Amino acid sequence: MIIMSVDLGKARTGIAVSDPTNSFAFPKEVITEYSTERLIERICQKAVEFSAERIVVGYPKNMDGSLGERAVECAEIAEQIKQKSGLQTVLWDERCTTVTAHNYLNMNNVRGKKRKQTVDAVAAVIILEDYLRSLK
Numbered sequence: 001m002i003i004m005s006v007d008l009g010k011a012r013t014g015i016a017v018s019d020p021t022n023s024f025a026f027p028k029e030v031i032t033e034y035s036t037e038r039l040i041e042r043i044c045q046k047a048v049e050f051s052a053e054r055i056v057v058g059y060p061k062n063m064d065g066s067l068g069e070r071a072v073e074c075a076e077i078a079e080q081i082k083q084k085s086g087l088q089t090v091l092w093d094e095r096c097t098t099v100t101a102h103n104y105l106n107m108n109n110v111r112g113k114k115r116k117q118t119v120d121a122v123a124a125v126i127i128l129e130d131y132l133r134s135l136k
Contacts, residue, residue, distance in 0.1 A: 004052035005128035006043055006081075007094065007120050008074050013039060014120030016128045017050045022135060025128035027121035036077060044085040055087050058094035058127045092131050094123070 082089035
């Protein structure tokens with residue numbers, strides 16, 4: 001089963017997918033979209049394009065585990081993705097994934113425009129890797 005992860009952002013949304021054995025996660029792309037409606041449509045299109053059977057959506061809880069405004073927005077978007085795609089959609093705690101993604105990019109000396117275009121896809125990989133570990 002191929003699983004796709006989504007790191008939702010206000011402007012850029014990272015997409016990653018697993019291999020069919022759920023052993024590896026691969027960054028696929030970053031969608032730049034400001035309209036929530038169009039973003040949901042594009043995410044659903046990507047799920048079809050990548051033959052995903054499940055979608056994992058990053059759930060940005062506060063560090064104390066409480067739900068802030070952005071977590072509530074992401075939960076609502078995840079529900080809309082589920083309704084539109086017909087696929088099982090799972091919310092997954094994404095605390096610190098963007099910070100970790102920046103650290104990975106620092107270690108690999110990725111800077112400037114390339115960094116901006118990559119960090120969200122790397123964050124989506126981190127979300128997916130964490131989710132895949134939980135399945136083992």
